[in-house]
């Protein structure tokens with residue numbers, strides 16, 4: 599049996615090696631390493647795939663979130679509402695820009711932003727909402743957009759874990775996650791569903807003025823060569839990464855299906871185990887399973903992990919410390935956040951290996967390994 603890994607980017611590469619190697623060589627031959635044709639082609643192809651007007655590539659997903667917030671002209675002290683139950687990048691950039699992260703709770707089933715908690719968090723200082731499509735399924739975007747509209751707030755979707763996911767509105771309209779808010783931000787970190795062979799990220803929007811501004815910010819605030827109108831940063835996607843992503847984008851839907859079938863296999867196998875709550879898909883969203891995250895009920899999680907580890911089955915905790923308890927937020931920690939779902943989920947979530955290259959033998963072995971803990 600092949601060694602089981604949380605992600606297996608090597609085997610995925612080998613399956614498309616000829617295509618990828620040829621694309622990389624094309625960039626090498628062109629010597630257009632920065633802002634080459636591959637970057638423009640990828641932006642265009644991704645825009646077409648997502649059904650969005652503007653795609654602005656940048657250096658990574660964290661930069662994408664930062665550039666989005668910089669483009670909205672938020673002032674120090676303005677409040678940005680985000681879940682605490684997410685990867686640190688979502689909330690870190692809020693603090694980096696001297697804005698105030700306001701943490702809200704998540705839904706215990708979908709792990710995405712809780713609407714009641716969002717409503718309660720809105721104050722006159724609130725300027726933006728950053729929902730996260732955590733683990734690969736959509737936050738309740740229809741409700742979030744309605745609340746944002748009623749309070750005149752911006753919505754920046756953190757789509758780093760959900761590229762390819764479809765959200766269905768109550769009137770039947772379908773949109774890709776990342777294209778519903780004013781701005782979508784994503785990451786092409788190698789282990790993401792659409793992963794480069796290095797860092798990468800992108801911003802999406804249908805707003806022409808915002809697109810222009812974000813492209814400027816990502817390029818030193820430059821409007822014309824050597825004319826810098828606003829303070830920006832330097833955040834570029836390499837041509838080589840773009841060329842690789844261009845190939846992988848053509849496989850994205852097939853990758854999502856492979857992930858869904860792994861998830862389906864696990865959930866079917868664990869259906870009879872009372873102590874495992876398998877991940878559920880909300881009815882408005884598909885799920886592209888960036889992670890397969892289950893909840894362990896009345897289980898000693900340390901023992902469970904040690905049991906799997908002895909069988910060389912890796913698993914991970916995403917994330918062991920929620921944002922509102924991270925030291926980096928200093929003063930804000932004193933604010934007695936009331937996030938009961940986040941606090942209850944943190945000690946009981948556990949993510950199993952899930953990627954596009956898992957074979958039947960590995961899956962059967964993992965399921966046996968998990969089941970044997972409960973026997």
Ligand SMILES: *Cc1c(COP(=O)(O)O)cnc(C)c1O
Pocket residue numbers: 658659660661684685687688730756758759784785786787797798799
């Ligand atoms: C990965 C990730 C990011 C950051 O992306 P990088 O490319 O690593 O900077 C942001 N938000 C979420 C939810 C992520 O999973």
